[in-house]
Ligand code: SF4
């Protein structure tokens with residue numbers, strides 16, 4: 001039986017605004033895996049190649065790799081380029097026999113079409129196409145400086161100050177203007193802080209205004225609220241649900257694994273309040289995305305945390321700790337590469353035992369996203385505006401204190417793109433050591449801020465490069481096991 005199993009929903013970004021609290025470009029999780037029905041996915045390929053490719057000319061892509069899953073199945077992929085797919089032994093044998101002869105039967109022809117559509121075959125061209133730019137303009141609205149936690153790695157200098165509603169509306173206007181001027185059909189707003197849920201009236205007024213302005217200008221609008229989870233009362237959750245906002249909650253571990261670096265303003269641990277907030281969100285009908293920051297204090301507790309999250313069928317993403325620019329963390333939260341790799345593998349083992357319905361290829365390895373090829377690690381410097389409570393516009397929330405424009409400027413996004421003094425989020429081809437890396441369009445070279453702090457330059461590979469290189473195959477194998485698990489359950493039913 002020629003089985004080709006892949007996640008049909010991979011190409012459907014759910015919501016850019018779904019980025020977790022410390023995140024940047026995370027795209028929502030996709031559900032539903034199945035053996036693919038034949039469909040024309042040649043749109044994945046440039047027009048010129050689509051026109052010339054004929055089934056009889058197709059061979060395994062020169063960069064095709066496989067990893068064994070069990071005696072019958074392998075996971076196949078072309079790094080930086082293809083979909084990740086599970087192939088049965090018969091499908092692998094078919095690959096070895098390519099190109100197809102003229103007497104091939106219809107099942108083989110269809111399977112070759114499918115393998116080509118997934119990017120696993122080519123007509124001789126070894127090139128990896130450069131990914132297209134995003135069509136969504138993302139804006140981080142720093143609604144308040146107030147927060148009830150004092151996390152050891154927070155980059156915000158807290159105060160009680162919040163954005164006024166007039167500034168919030170001007171900020172929305174600036175985002176809409178930028179979208180129109182630069183040709184974006186969609187905007188994604190992240191309501192953030194501080195702790196944005198402490199200012200729900202402001203969130204509501206801003207969101208209502210954003211909905212009206214987006215509708216008026218024919219822009220699609222995605223929006224989410226980033227929260228530490230501790231102040232999510234049933235009343236606030238009802239308001240979040242009524243607005244239809246995505247909810248992202250930060251939680252680094254259970255008990256001390258979280259509390260070492262995430263204390264309340266009074267110095268108590270916060271994990272109990274966060275998990276209670278998550279349970280209340282679920283009771284209110286909201287499924288939050290959980291943002292996990294992996295630090296030296298949380299890495300060993302990841303398996304326990306993942307069991308807790310998987311018990312509740314909660315989507316999550318794992319990001320690596322980055323030192324704040326505003327004077328350093330309260331203790332050293334960096335773990336060395338070997339400890340990180342070992343800790344992440346223990347976490348992946350938990351997932352392998354009980355794979356979720358959704359793909360985790362964009363959520364398991366810091367800023368890497370193995371589901372969506374991309375040239376830049378995040379939207380910074382390209383399609384991203386970070387607006388503080390005074391209306392100043394910065395490139396990244398990590399450097400909120402280094403604005404390069406203002407919402408009342410004629411073209412804040414243009415100024416961000418032209419700025420050469422602040423953080424420079426280079427395309428991966430501009431980074432020494434990255435441009436020839438097999439993983440380049442899935443990794444994109446890591447966070448620019450972290451790279452600059454570690455190396456003093458932006459055109460270098462990430463300080464986490466060894467971790468990315470070690471764990472990319474683990475993530476792919478895990479995705480293969482997940483696809484196989486749900487395919488076998490479906491075919492047994
Ligand atoms: S940081 Fe390392 S893994 Fe990532 S693209 Fe650069 S060389 Fe490749």
Ligand code: SF4
Nearest residue numbers: 024378396447448449
């Ligand atoms: S520069 Fe780094 S911290 Fe800033 S948005 Fe990009 S990945 Fe995140």
